[in-house]
Each structure stands twice: as C-alpha cells, then as structure tokens.
Amino acid sequence: MTLQAHIDPHWRDVGAVTDIPERGARRVATAQGDVAVFRTGDGQVFALVDRCPHKRGPLSQGIVHGHGVTCPLHSWVIDLATGQPTGADAGKGCAPVVPVLVRDGRVLLAQPVMAD
Amino acid sequence: MTKERLVVIGNGMAGCRAVEEVLKRDPARYDVTIFGAEPRVNYNRIMLSPVLAGEKTFDDIVINDEAWYRDNAITLHAGRAIKAVDIEGRKVIAEGGLEVGYDKLILATGSDPFRLPLPGSDLQGVVTFRDLDDVEAMVEASGKPNARAVVIGGGLLGLEAAYGLARRGMAATVVHLMDVLMERQLDESAGYLLREALAERGVETVLGAHSEEIVGRDGKVAGLKLKDGRVLPCDLLVMAVGIRPNAALAKAAGLQVNRGVIVDDAMRASDPAVFAVGECVEHRGNCYGLVAPIWDMCRVLAEALTDGEGAYAGSVLSTRLKVSGVDVFSAGKFAGGEGCEDIVFRDAARGVYKRVVIEGGKVAGAVLFGDAADGGWYFDLMRAGTDVAEIRETLIFGQAITEGLSGLDPSAAVAAMLDTQEICGCNGVCKGAITGAITTQGLTTLDDVRAVTKASASCGSCTPLVEQVIRLTLGDGFKAQAGPKPMCKCTHHPHGDVRKAIVEFELKSMPAVFQAMEWTTPDGCASCRPALNYYLLCAWPGEYVDDSQSRFINERVHANIQKDGTYSVVPRMWGGMTSPAELRAIADVADKYAIPAVKVTGGQRIDLLGVRKDDLPAVWADLNAAGMVSGHAYAKGLRTVKTCVGSDWCRFGTQDSTGLGIKLEKFMWGSWAPAKVKLAVSGCPRNCAESTCKDIGVICVDSGYEIHVGGAAGLHIQGTQLLTKVPTENEAIAVIAAVMQMYREGGWYLERIYKWMARVGLDTIRAATVDDLDSRATLYARFVVSQETAQIDPWAERATGGVAAGEFAPMATLPLEMAAK
Ligand SMILES: Cc1cc2nc3c(=O)[nH]c(=O)nc-3n(C[C@H](O)[C@H](O)[C@H](O)COP(=O)(O)OP(=O)(O)OC[C@H]3O[C@@H](n4cnc5c(N)ncnc54)[C@H](O)[C@@H]3O)c2cc1C
Ligand code: SF4
Ligand code: SF4
Ligand code: FES
Numbered sequence: 001m002t003l004q005a006h007i008d009p010h011w012r013d014v015g016a017v018t019d020i021p022e023r024g025a026r027r028v029a030t031a032q033g034d035v036a037v038f039r040t041g042d043g044q045v046f047a048l049v050d051r052c053p054h055k056r057g058p059l060s061q062g063i064v065h066g067h068g069v070t071c072p073l074h075s076w077v078i079d080l081a082t083g084q085p086t087g088a089d090a091g092k093g094c095a096p097v098v099p100v101l102v103r104d105g106r107v108l109l110a111q112p113v114m115a116d
Numbered sequence: 117m118t119k120e121r122l123v124v125i126g127n128g129m130a131g132c133r134a135v136e137e138v139l140k141r142d143p144a145r146y147d148v149t150i151f152g153a154e155p156r157v158n159y160n161r162i163m164l165s166p167v168l169a170g171e172k173t174f175d176d177i178v179i180n181d182e183a184w185y186r187d188n189a190i191t192l193h194a195g196r197a198i199k200a201v202d203i204e205g206r207k208v209i210a211e212g213g214l215e216v217g218y219d220k221l222i223l224a225t226g227s228d229p230f231r232l233p234l235p236g237s238d239l240q241g242v243v244t245f246r247d248l249d250d251v252e253a254m255v256e257a258s259g260k261p262n263a264r265a266v267v268i269g270g271g272l273l274g275l276e277a278a279y280g281l282a283r284r285g286m287a288a289t290v291v292h293l294m295d296v297l298m299e300r301q302l303d304e305s306a307g308y309l310l311r312e313a314l315a316e317r318g319v320e321t322v323l324g325a326h327s328e329e330i331v332g333r334d335g336k337v338a339g340l341k342l343k344d345g346r347v348l349p350c351d352l353l354v355m356a357v358g359i360r361p362n363a364a365l366a367k368a369a370g371l372q373v374n375r376g377v378i379v380d381d382a383m384r385a386s387d388p389a390v391f392a393v394g395e396c397v398e399h400r401g402n403c404y405g406l407v408a409p410i411w412d413m414c415r416v417l418a419e420a421l422t423d424g425e426g427a428y429a430g431s432v433l434s435t436r437l438k439v440s441g442v443d444v445f446s447a448g449k450f451a452g453g454e455g456c457e458d459i460v461f462r463d464a465a466r467g468v469y470k471r472v473v474i475e476g477g478k479v480a481g482a483v484l485f486g487d488a489a490d491g492g493w494y495f496d497l498m499r500a501g502t503d504v505a506e507i508r509e510t511l512i513f514g515q516a517i518t519e520g521l522s523g524l525d526p527s528a529a530v531a532a533m534l535d536t537q538e539i540c541g542c543n544g545v546c547k548g549a550i551t552g553a554i555t556t557q558g559l560t561t562l563d564d565v566r567a568v569t570k571a572s573a574s575c576g577s578c579t580p581l582v583e584q585v586i587r588l589t590l591g592d593g594f595k596a597q598a599g600p601k602p603m604c605k606c607t608h609h610p611h612g613d614v615r616k617a618i619v620e621f622e623l624k625s626m627p628a629v630f631q632a633m634e635w636t637t638p639d640g641c642a643s644c645r646p647a648l649n650y651y652l653l654c655a656w657p658g659e660y661v662d663d664s665q666s667r668f669i670n671e672r673v674h675a676n677i678q679k680d681g682t683y684s685v686v687p688r689m690w691g692g693m694t695s696p697a698e699l700r701a702i703a704d705v706a707d708k709y710a711i712p713a714v715k716v717t718g719g720q721r722i723d724l725l726g727v728r729k730d731d732l733p734a735v736w737a738d739l740n741a742a743g744m745v746s747g748h749a750y751a752k753g754l755r756t757v758k759t760c761v762g763s764d765w766c767r768f769g770t771q772d773s774t775g776l777g778i779k780l781e782k783f784m785w786g787s788w789a790p791a792k793v794k795l796a797v798s799g800c801p802r803n804c805a806e807s808t809c810k811d812i813g814v815i816c817v818d819s820g821y822e823i824h825v826g827g828a829a830g831l832h833i834q835g836t837q838l839l840t841k842v843p844t845e846n847e848a849i850a851v852i853a854a855v856m857q858m859y860r861e862g863g864w865y866l867e868r869i870y871k872w873m874a875r876v877g878l879d880t881i882r883a884a885t886v887d888d889l890d891s892r893a894t895l896y897a898r899f900v901v902s903q904e905t906a907q908i909d910p911w912a913e914r915a916t917g918g919v920a921a922g923e924f925a926p927m928a929t930l931p932l933e934m935a936a937k
Binding site for chain 2: 020082109
C-alpha cells in the first residue's frame with residue numbers, strides 16, 4: 001500500500017518527523033503565514049501558528065523544553081499543546097493550535113480551510 | 117454423550133493458557149487436540165532470555181509438561197504444523213496429511229519475527245530471537261573463542277538478546293535506528309541510564325544507526341555495514357526488529373485478516389466456530405506483543421467456549437526489561453503528552469530515575485529506572501483511574517511512604533510520622549534523628565539541619581519534608597532558607613556546584629548532568645539547557661558535541677533575531693579595520709538581497725539589518741567569498757575588539773594599538789564564554805577606544821601595556837579595574853587569554869566579567885593570571901586547546917549546507933491557509 005493511500009484527504013503531508021530536530025521546530029510556510037511544527041524530546045509533534053501571543057515573535061525559533069517553547073523575543077513560555085502562555089503570562093492570548101498528526105513517521109497538518 | 121471436539125493450532129503461551137482456562141471452567145466438555153509446530157511441550161517464551169543468558173535452563177521454563185497433557189486427556193501433536201484449515205468442512209490438515217475435525221477451533225499461532233530485507237540477510241549466522249531453536253543457535257555461536265555478536269534492534273528483545281550473549285562471553289553490540297534505546301517504552305533520561313548500565317554489562321550500543329548490508333565471507337556472516345560506512349565485524353547477527361502476527365493460515369482459509377486475525381470482543385473470528393487468541397490476533401485495530409493482554413484474552417475466550425459471558429475490551433500495557441540488576445519499568449503515557457504534568461525524581465547515588473505522568477488528576481503513565489518496585493502500584497493506579505490529587509506530594513516516593521501518610525495534609529502527615537520513619541532516603545535519616553538534632557543542638561535553619569544530619573543534603577527531593585519537620589519542631593523559630601540560588605526551577609543546585617560536578621564526575625552529556633545532579637524535569641528548560649550546553653562545551657572541548665537545540669536562537673542560526681522575525685548579520689572587521697573591497701562586497705550583498713538597513717555599530721563594524729532567514733546562507737556565502745567571517749555579534753563569547761589608530765597614525769600614540777587589537781581578535785575569535793565579551797585597545801591614556809568600560813581593556817603607555825578588567829556599559833555602567841601592567845605585547849596577550857580562560861571556566865552562565873570579578877575578587881584573578889606564572893601558562897594552554905575546535909567559521913559551515921541543513925528553509929510550503937482551532 002502506498003503512503004498516500006493511508007492518508008485521508010483532510011491531511012497534508014509536510015515531511016518526515018525526522019526532518020524536525022529533536023527538541024526543535026521547523027516552519028511550514030502557508031499563504032496565511034508560517035506554521036511552527038515542533039518535535040519534543042519525547043518524540044511528540046505539535047503545531048502552532050508561528051506567532052507569539054505577546055508581540056508576534058516566531059515561536060519556531062525558540063527553545064523547546066518539555067512540552068513548551070520559550071519565545072525567542074521576550075521569553076514567554078508557550079504550552080505546545082494549547083498554544084497558551086504559561087506561568088506569569090497565563091491567560092494573555094494564545095497562538096492558535098494547528099491540528100497535526102503523525103502517521104508512519106510522516107507529519108500531517110490539517111488540510112487548508114477553503115475560503116467561503 | 118460424545119464430547120465436542122476442540123482443536124488448538126499453536127502450542128505456545130496463548131494456546132495452552134486458553135485450554136487451561138477452558139478446563140478450569142468445564143473440564144468435561146471438550147475433547148482437546150493441540151497442534152504445535154515446535155517439537156516440544158509448552159514453555160514460557162518470555163523466559164527464553166534468561167535461558168540465553170545461562171541464568172535458567174529449558175526445564176526451568178516448561179509450563180506444562182507431558183504429564184499435564186496426559187492427565188487432561190489432551191492429544192498433543194508436537195512438531196507438526198497445520199498446513200490448512202477447511203472452514204466449510206470444519207477440519208484442520210496437518211503436515212503429512214493428517215486431518216482432524218473440530219467443533220470449535222482456536223488459532224493461537226503467535227507471530228513471526230520480522231526480518232529486514234537487507235542484502236546478506238540469508239547468510240549463515242543471521243538469526244532471529246523467537247523460540248528455543250534460535251536460543252540454541254545463539255548459544256552455539258557464543259561457544260567459539262572471541263566470538264562477536266551484533267544485534268539489530270534496541271528494543272526489549274534485542275537488548276535481552278545482547279545481554280544474554282554478553283553473559284555467554286561474546287562481545288555484543290546493539291545497533292539501533294533511533295537515538296534512544298527502547299524508545300517506545302523509555303524517555304531519553306531512562307534510555308541514557310539504560311545505555312550506561314548495559315555498557316557496564318559488556319553490551320555496546322550504537323544509536324541512530326542505519327543498517328545497510330550484512331557482509332559475508334564463505335556464505336557466513338562477517339559483519340554489518342552501516343549507511344555511514346562503518347562496518348561492525350561479527351560472527352553472529354541477531355535481528356530483533358519487531359514481530360508480525362502469524363495470520364497466513366487464517367487468511368488462506370478465507371477468514372477476515374488485516375494485520376492479524378480479526379476477532380470480536382468474544383475473541384471470535386469471522387467464522388462462528390473459529391476463535392483466535394494471542395499475538396496472531398487483531399482486536400479493535402490493535403495487535404499485542406506482550407503476555408498480559410493474552411491472559412485477558414484467554415479468560416474471555418474460555419467464557420465464550422463454556423457458554424459464559426465476557427467481553428475483551430483491549431489491554432493497557434506495561435513493560436519490564438529482564439536484564440539482571442537493571443530494573444526498568446514503563447507503562448502508559450510514560451513521556452507525557454497534551455495536558456500532562458510530570459513528576460520527576462532522580463537519585464544519583466542509587467542510579468534511580470522515576471517519572472510519573474499525571475493527566476487530569478490521574479496517573480497516565482510512568483517510567484522507572486533503577487528502582488521499579490512501585491511499577492505495579494503506579495500501573496494499578498493508572499488502570500483504576502484513581503484520583504491522585506490528594507497523594508500528589510508523595511506519589512513519586514512510592515506506595516509505602518504515600519500510604520503511610522495518606523489522607524493527611526502535608527504538615528499533619530509529617531506530624532503523624534513515627535520517629536523511626538525515614539525522611540531522607542539518600543542518607544537514611546529518619547524523623548527522630550532530625551528532631552533530635554534540632555532540639556539538642558539548637559538548629560534553626562535548613563542548612564544547619566543539612567550540615568548536622570545530612571537530611572536532604574544529597575538529592576534534595578525530601579527538602580519539603582525536612583522543612584516541615586523543622587517547622588513542626590520549632591514553630592515560629594524556623595528561619596526559611598536563603599542559601600545560594602539554584603540554577604533554575606529544574607534543580608536545587610546552584611551554577612557553581614553544577615560546574616564543579618561536570619568536571620569532577622566527568623559528566624559529558626546533558627542526560628549525565630540531569631541524572632548526577634538530580635534534575636526534576638525530564639529535559640531541562642530554556643534557562644538551564646543553554647547554560648549546561650556551555651558548561652559541557654567548556655569542560656570537554658573537542659569531545660562534547662554542541663547541542664544546537666539548547667542554544668538561544670541567535671547562537672543557533674548565527675545571526676541576531678529582530679522584532680519582526682528577520683535577522684541582522686554582522687561580519688567580522690578585525691580590530692575595526694576594513695577595506696574598499698570589503699565595503700564593496702557588503703554593498704553588493706545589501707543590494708542583491710534587498711537588505712533594508714545598513715548601520716555602523718558601536719563595536720566598529722557594519723550591521724546588515726532585516727535579512728530574511730531563508731536568505732542567511734546565501735548572504736554568508738557571498739560575504740565568505742569576499743573573505744569575511746562571522747562577527748559573532750550574537751554570541752555569548754568574544755564579540756569585538758575595538759581599537760584606536762594608535763602609533764600608526766595618531767600623534768599621541770605610544771604603541772601599535774590597532775595591531776594588538778587585530779592580534780587579539782584573530783587569536784580569540786570563536787571562543788564561547790558565559791556571556792558576551794568585548795575588548796578594546798587604546799593607544800594612549802586618552803582612551804579613544806573606550807577600553808575602561810570593556811570586559812577587558814588595554815591602555816598602551818610608553819613603557820608597555822596596562823590591562824584593565826571588569827568594565828561594563830549596558831544596563832549597568834562600571835569602569836574597569838587595573839589588573840596589571842606588562843612590558844610586551846606577547847605578555848599582554850598571554851595575560852588576557854588567561855583571564856578569558858579563567859572566566860570561561862569559572863563564570864556562571866550569563867554572568868558578565870564584571871559580575872564574576874565581584875564574586876571571585878580581583879585579587880584572586882590577579883593571583884592566577886599575573887602572579888603565578890605556572891597558573892597563567894596552564895590557563896593559556898587550555899585556552900589554546902579549546903580554540904583548536906572553536907575557530908571554525910559557523911557561516912562557512914552553514915553556507916555550504918554541511919551543518920544545520922534544514923534550519924533555514926521551511927519544512928514545506930503549503931498554498932492555502934491551515935485549519936486553526
Ligand atoms: C525472547 C522473548 C522475550 C519475551 N519477553 C517478554 C516479556 O518480558 N514480557 C512479555 O509480556 N512478553 C514477552 N515476550 C513476548 C511473549 O513471549 C509473547 O507475547 C507470547 O509468547 C505470545 O504468545 P502466543 O501464544 O500468541 O505466541 P507463541 O508463544 O509464539 O506461540 C505460538 C505457537 O504457535 C506455533 N505455530 C505457529 N504456526 C503454527 C502452525 N501452522 N501449526 C502449528 N503450530 C503453529 C508456533 O510454533 C508457536 O509455538 C517475549 C518474547 C520473546 C521471544
Ligand atoms: S587613544 Fe591615544 S593613541 Fe589612540 S587615538 Fe586616542 S589619542 Fe591617539
Ligand atoms: S538599546 Fe535596547 S532597543 Fe536599542 S538595540 Fe539595545 S536592546 Fe535594542
Ligand atoms: S513576542 Fe513572544 S515573548 Fe514577546
């Protein structure tokens with residue numbers, strides 16, 4: 001069975017899990033701006049819109065630790081699962097979560113939403 | 117009345133257990149016939165590992181001997197495989213043509229080990245690890261003198277195989293595709309400890325290794341070749357890369373098969389007279405490779421076969437590794453996940469690492485290394501879905517402590533503890549010893565108690581308990597702790613202790629530090645990771661491999677991130693000198709990449725601002741082509757050496773300040789430090805290069821060179837202090853390098869030189885770098901060694917795509933907007 005046949009039509013293959021450094025992130029460029037795709041130390045994959053809720057810092061450039069990322073601009077710590085800032089900055093906005101799935105070692109992002 | 121005929125295919129763990137369960141419920145109902153491909157009675161397959169290791173014999177692991185078959189009137193056809201099943205005719209056809217009819221049939225054919233389709237996989241000496249024949253083949257191979265084994269696969273099976281072979285005297289190497297051993301059961305920290313423990317037991321591990329080819333000689337295996345070109349010589353090659361449900365027979369018979377034989381919740385296959393259990397089964401999309409689920413399945417199956425009730429709902433799994441003296445347990449979401457919270461405990465002295473994952477107030481998983489005694493308890497809490505909010509504080513200490521204190525608030529719990537109950541596990545201090553010391557010796561602080569009793573002096577995880585004891589004993593007399601500040605919330609150790617331990621205990625990797633210093637998080641945080649990365653790099657130059665994911669973005673991409681996510685690029689201009697050719701090249705780069713801003717910096721060089729991340733490698737390539745290298749304007753390390761024009765041009769100049777600045781910069785560039793380091797050299801006391809507000813500054817005078825240290829001109833303004841005056845340029849360079857190295861080795865991460873100096877004292881620095889010539893020389897020598905591996909232009913490495921390929925380009929480009937929740 002080919003890989004494509006596995007994948008339902010709503011998901012977009014953006015590359016292999018191993019394309020993302022462990023405890024790191026990669027950007028996926030979209031027409032609406034970048035999506036940050038993270039791979040944590042325990043091998044899980046998360047995706048957020050690549051925009052810090054504070055001042056739009058690119059979260060894909062931060063340091064990944066546990067299931068959080070520290071924004072490169074002013075060090076807010078964003079929870080990768082929820083996109084919410086944690087600690088003292090909790091409750092101040094969020095980086096939208098992008099649904100992501102790993103199948104057979106490939107990273108799939110939720111399919112683009114067509115404009116109505 | 118004639119009995120119903122029950123035929124079982126597979127004389128393994130599931131087949132026989134299913135029969136046992138049926139007999140337990142209704143011993144008279146069936147006439148049982150078992151076919152087994154293996155020519156022997158039913159044995160405990162999981163104990164093949166200790167048999168291989170020579171810790172058990174085959175007789176020890178037999179589950180049902182011949183008497184059992186006889187006493188229960190079971191017909192066993194051992195060594196006779198079933199070739200076909202006739203579903204219509206309700207009969208099975210064995211090798212040699214024997215046909216046996218059934219009323220009910222159980223498929224328990226287990227699974228087959230997966231063989232990688234590598235060239236050479238059919239060579240003699242390539243084996244799998246599944247049954248007694250495999251074990252015998254391995255034992256035989258281990259008998260040859262100096263025999264070597266390679267095991268492909270660092271999962272449970274592969275590691276047990278390698279351990280067994282090592283016990284039999286073979287040099288055993290495990291080759292694993294992933295970076296963590298048993299990555300489906302262990303996180304990185306536990307995987308690291310396991311690797312160390314195996315090494316102590318003679319098992320080498322090669323991680324992140326792709327196998328390419330099995331090389332042979334005269335039809336026999338001679339080695340394993342990896343993709344990176346390495347060849348690991350061996351006389352035995354064990355493939356332990358996974359299993360595949362053995363469902364071919366069922367498929368040929370026309371039963372529904374996917375990965376395994378598809379069964380419903382009563383373990384019934386797609387024909388009403390046929391059932392399946394064990395590893396050959398696929399239930400609700402899951403196939404299992406452990407025995408615990410098999411026991412559950414067998415109970416349900418037996419109910420169905422004796423008109424009882426029961427439904428199999430799938431199993432939650434836990435794993436234990438069977439390597440003597442290495443306690444490893446894993447269950448559930450051991451690595452956390454969305455909305456999970458970790459409780460981590462490390463005890464370096466005992467080599468213990470525990471991580472319990474909590475989700476929604478319940479235990480969601482656990483990984484234990486070194487002390488897995490509470491594995492069963494965590495697993496029970498997890499399966500029962502017990503709310504653990506009440507016992508969260510003590511959960512990680514295990515069942516005995518937790519249940520001893522249950523239902524009490526922490527202070528009442530401590531109050532209720534007996535004087536003989538242990539508080540500090542590391543040092544074996546019980547409550548009575550602490551209260552006794554407090555009252556008899558008049559102790560009032562945690563530090564006092566630590567010093568006198570050693571309670572909480574090692575791993576520190578019992579600190580809250582010890583504080584409770586002091587508070588209870590003293591009431592208001594208790595003084596809360598000040599003490600040195602821990603590095604970050606992942607540890608209670610301050611920077612100094614950690615730096616010392618890295619050198620003293622020869623800790624050479626981050627997991628090694630986490631374990632030895634008992635970090636309370638699985639992989640550190642954004643504050644300690646960059647610090648540790650630096651400390652390790654400084655302590656083990658040329659040996660420790662820099663972890664770019666532990667670097668702040670600017671150091672990871674060798675450019676400075678700006679508020680809009682673009683970067684600024686600053687090429688080095690040695691001593692602030694440039695040339696028309698360099699300026700032209702910079703101008704060309706600015707034009708070619710439409711760089712929006714070009715600015716002169718305070719460090720006497722040029723900043724290209726607003727470069728897109730994707731363009732960085734190309735920008736660097738162009739600058740490299742014109743002879744320029746990274747200015748490290750982003751680095752916790754040497755930044756600029758600012759100079760004045762000195763005796764070359766200035767009428768006041770006493771020495772060649774520009775020349776000395778260039779020499780210093782060429783010698784010292786590339787070195788990492790706890791924080792940024794800026795230098796300056798002025799040609800006379802008029803100090804046009806502002807030497808006296810730099811980290812290290814030189815002021816030239818007629819008779820030589822004054823060396824000043826500890827200036828700052830940032831958030832904090834501070835003039836330097838005079839360290840010494842030396843007569844020659846060479847001596848100036850030697851002293852400056854020695855100061856730099858002393859700071860590199862002793863400074864705390866993010867601590868600028870002026871702060872370091874305030875902490876250790878100017879006199880100490882002077883003694884080590886000026887007065888004591890031996891000390892100066894060794895510091896200098898260590899700096900030189902470290903520079904050997906530090907002076908590689910990071911831009912050139914990246915411009916050519918050799919390093920961090922993938923860092924700069926997006927992973928993918930999608931045309932439309934992504935769905936965001
Ligand atoms: C070395 C080793 C260590 C392990 N350690 C652990 C452990 O620590 N913990 C754990 O939970 N699990 C462990 N396992 C896994 C565990 O042994 C299996 O999950 C379990 O044995 C599966 O039982 P089964 O009856 O489905 O398959 P098996 O026990 O493999 O039995 C299947 C039997 O069917 C026979 N057969 C197959 N086809 C036919 C045919 N056509 N006709 C007749 N007979 C046939 C086979 O010869 C075999 O004897 C280990 C496995 C191995 C190999
Ligand atoms: S510091 Fe002295 S030598 Fe240098 S430029 Fe100024 S006046 Fe001239
Ligand atoms: S002074 Fe402040 S605003 Fe200006 S460059 Fe430095 S940090 Fe940025
Ligand atoms: S933009 Fe992320 S912390 Fe400021």
